[in-house]
Amino acid sequence: DKLISDYLYFLIDRKYSSSIIDNYENVLVCFKDFLFRHNLDIHHITDQDMLNSFYQTIQQSDAHKAINGFIQFLKYKNLVNFDITWPDDLHPVFADYFNFYQRTGQANTKSQRNLRKVLKEFNDFLSKNQVIINDLDIRIVDSFLEENKSKKSLKSNKYYRSALRGFLKFLYHECGISDKDLSSQFINAVTADKYLTHLRR
Structure with a gap:
């Protein structure tokens, strides 16, 4: 009161x-x-x-x-402590990226919540399709985006691509997972009707 x-x-x-x-x-x-x-x-x-x-x-x-x-x-007014305890429901490599994201100064609560939502959905998608992180390729990422795009606005779809690009960079540069940086295979522009990836030959 x-x-x-x-x-x-x-x-x-x-x-x-x-x-x-x-x-x-x-x-x-x-x-x-x-x-x-x-x-x-x-x-x-x-x-x-x-x-x-x-x-x-x-x-x-x-x-x-x-x-x-x-x-x-x-x-x-600093009247309430807004420190958030996030649930422990991510695969370790997803949790590692989320912690990395927080450590790099991107601690805005809304940004953290949005990123974590994308990571959780991608985590669940890989689990449902029995894909281990070491077998990840750009076609699998595209399948995830394609499955979700009809449920979300174009703005949300663009954010999902951006969030996944950061995660894929982390896998390659920080974890040494994959023999190539999958984030580089995203085309920057995205059309409203379908996703495109730049598949390197």
Whole structure:
């Protein structure tokens, strides 16, 4: 309650309109009740799956604005520890790349979450198709992208390609896996109707 009150006073000081403040207060009260009903605390506020569930529950168009503003307020005031413990559900080489990504200064929570989602899906794809990492080739990567492209926007598909390019570079340069850098076989441009790879002869 105090965190919500502090945030609302913060908005008042910033001259937000009374209608916006009332809307944000309603969203945050509903959010507090949502956390209570699901036995969650404020530290779960960066869990995207939980947030999506809340947004679906409240069905209010500006709910994400209220929550995003509240998160930034908590970070700015250093009121909550946002260190995230990621689940241990990745094959070791995927986990190694994720840790490498974090160590190289790319520690933005949203970026980490997006990358981890791609790694988990690719990890699961290889497991489902019984492909070991040492047998990875560009055709297998293309198969994964082709399988997923119809489910996602063009922007998401481009991000998947970018994330996988970084992972493939890591396999070759840092792990010594594969006799060639598979990331170099991606064509930079991508069409909306199909994926192309530059297969080196």
